[in-house]
Amino acid sequence: MLASNLPKSPFFPTHYVPISRSFHITCSVSQLQTAAAETVNGRLSERNEIRLGLPSKGRMAADTLDLLKDCQLSVKHVNPRQYVAQIPQLSNLEVWFQRPKDIVRKLLSGDLDLGIAGFDTVSEYGEGNEDLIIIHDALDYGDCRLSLAIPKYGIFENINSLKELAQMPQWTKEKPLRVATGFTYLGPKFMKDNGLNHVSFSTADGALEAAPAMGIADAILDLVSSGTTLKENNLKEIDGGVVLQSQAVLVASKRSLIQRKSALDTTHEILERLEAHLRAEGQFTVVANMRGNSAEEVAERVLSQASLSGLQGPTVSPVFCKRGGQIAVDYYAIVICVPKKALYKSVQQLRAIGGSGVLVSPLTYIFDEETPRWRELLSTLGL
Ligand SMILES: Nc1ncnc2c1ncn2[C@@H]1O[C@H](COP(=O)(O)OP(=O)(O)OP(=O)(O)O)[C@@H](O)[C@H]1O
Ligand SMILES: O=P(O)(O)OC[C@H]1O[C@H](OP(=O)(O)OP(=O)(O)O)[C@H](O)[C@@H]1O
Ligand SMILES: [Mg+2]
Numbered sequence: 001m002l003a004s005n006l007p008k009s010p011f012f013p014t015h016y017v018p019i020s021r022s023f024h025i026t027c028s029v030s031q032l033q034t035a036a037a038e039t040v041n042g043r044l045s046e047r048n049e050i051r052l053g054l055p056s057k058g059r060m061a062a063d064t065l066d067l068l069k070d071c072q073l074s075v076k077h078v079n080p081r082q083y084v085a086q087i088p089q090l091s092n093l094e095v096w097f098q099r100p101k102d103i104v105r106k107l108l109s110g111d112l113d114l115g116i117a118g119f120d121t122v123s124e125y126g127e128g129n130e131d132l133i134i135i136h137d138a139l140d141y142g143d144c145r146l147s148l149a150i151p152k153y154g155i156f157e158n159i160n161s162l163k164e165l166a167q168m169p170q171w172t173k174e175k176p177l178r179v180a181t182g183f184t185y186l187g188p189k190f191m192k193d194n195g196l197n198h199v200s201f202s203t204a205d206g207a208l209e210a211a212p213a214m215g216i217a218d219a220i221l222d223l224v225s226s227g228t229t230l231k232e233n234n235l236k237e238i239d240g241g242v243v244l245q246s247q248a249v250l251v252a253s254k255r256s257l258i259q260r261k262s263a264l265d266t267t268h269e270i271l272e273r274l275e276a277h278l279r280a281e282g283q284f285t286v287v288a289n290m291r292g293n294s295a296e297e298v299a300e301r302v303l304s305q306a307s308l309s310g311l312q313g314p315t316v317s318p319v320f321c322k323r324g325g326q327i328a329v330d331y332y333a334i335v336i337c338v339p340k341k342a343l344y345k346s347v348q349q350l351r352a353i354g355g356s357g358v359l360v361s362p363l364t365y366i367f368d369e370e371t372p373r374w375r376e377l378l379s380t381l382g383l
Helices: 024-040 061-072 102-108 119-126 163-166 188-194 209-213 228-232 255-260 261-280 295-303 342-350 372-380
Strands: 052-054 084-086 093-098 112-117 132-136 144-150 177-181 198-203 221-226 235-246 248-255 283-291 315-323 327-340 355-362
Touching: 052 061, 052 102, 052 261, 052 315, 061 112, 061 248, 061 261, 102 112, 102 119, 102 132, 112 119, 112 209, 112 261, 119 132, 119 235, 119 248, 132 261, 132 372, 144 209, 163 235, 163 342, 177 188, 177 209, 177 327, 188 198, 188 221, 188 235, 209 221, 209 228, 209 248, 248 255, 248 261, 261 283, 261 372, 283 295, 283 342, 295 315, 295 327, 295 342, 315 342, 327 342, 342 355, 355 372
Parallel strands: 052 093, 052 112, 177 198, 177 221
Antiparallel strands: 084 093, 112 248, 132 248, 144 221, 144 235, 283 327, 283 355, 315 327
16 A cells, blocks of 8 residues: 555645555554544534445445345445435435445444445444444355465465464564565464464555565465466465455444434434345245145144244145135245255155145245344444
8 A cells, every 4th residue: 555545634644655664654554543533432423314325436336236136225326426315214324335345434433323344344444443343244245355365385385274374484683474464453463372483564455465476475475266266376275275265345434323312212213124135135935835634734734844844833824725615725826035056956855745836936025123234333322
């Protein structure tokens, strides 16, 4: 990260330099960030609207808007260069589009109340600050891991674990293991936690995978998703080298939730809608007809099959038909929810117990009585 890329803020001094030149300066920037948060600590700026930060660009942006749309929380955003928008369903909420790292910084400074960003970004820029609380930890996109990678060739050919890397005689105080990373908080912390003492760091804004071949670094610590970029650059991950697994998360400032009127109600509604949609996304509704003597007997047959128990057991309803002028019940309709992954197995099991005319449709929402994540949030807030 270069000084010219930093936001123009009194909290980011212009003398900030890449960590390849001086690592301790990163620490003083983070201290200043904390100081920025503390200046408003206990006395949040006066505004009535709740502010939600969403990624303004990059790979998280479109998926975030799609997720909210699927939760019936479409963002009304007319112009991509306009950084403020609304979600008509949430009247006292303002959406602010920001870079993911700035979402985290602004949650800490009290300028945002809620945000969506990758867990990696929250961990890196949040620096373990206790004001940040993850409200939903699995929004189901932006999956990747922060992982250490080394060349497949040369002195690393037979090195396959972090332990082996640490034990290599090459690394000394004078000649440390050189790691290129954009994660200047998590990187050093991970190395220290794992007992690697002779390590130095350099940073760049992207294409870190080129650093070992260019002779700039021995190893890199970067996000990996499919692994293609590593493979194409002759690099490999090692056992014990994963710093964290990441996906998009909903994060909030604890102070905001406690102090801002209606922040908690808005959060509850967003969380309920997210949960209902995400729970439903992995499931199908399956309807089938089944011959039987009674609803109980049909239910018993269905419950004898492991894949067919549904959310709270099957719904069984009589199918009425007219036979010889009389109303009769020969069939029962059963309705169950099955995980998408188990669909075919479930259909096979339904057939095996006499199911016919199997209809499968997608589920839009599953609203449970109360979400465990909401209970967890209230207990974290001491409410
Ligand atoms: N290869 C990947 N696959 C899936 N998700 C990824 C991948 N790389 C990054 N991500 C997720 O997307 C987030 C944002 O990545 P993005 O490329 O938009 O921004 P960036 O490059 O980190 O920031 P900048 O705006 O400085 O370029 C990451 O923090 C991570 O959570
Ligand atoms: O494992 P893969 O699926 O190959 O993905 C990993 C790559 O994706 C990210 O880079 P990005 O595409 O955001 O480019 P950048 O390095 O310029 O940020 C990350 O920094 C890796 O380079
Ligand atoms: Mg990127």
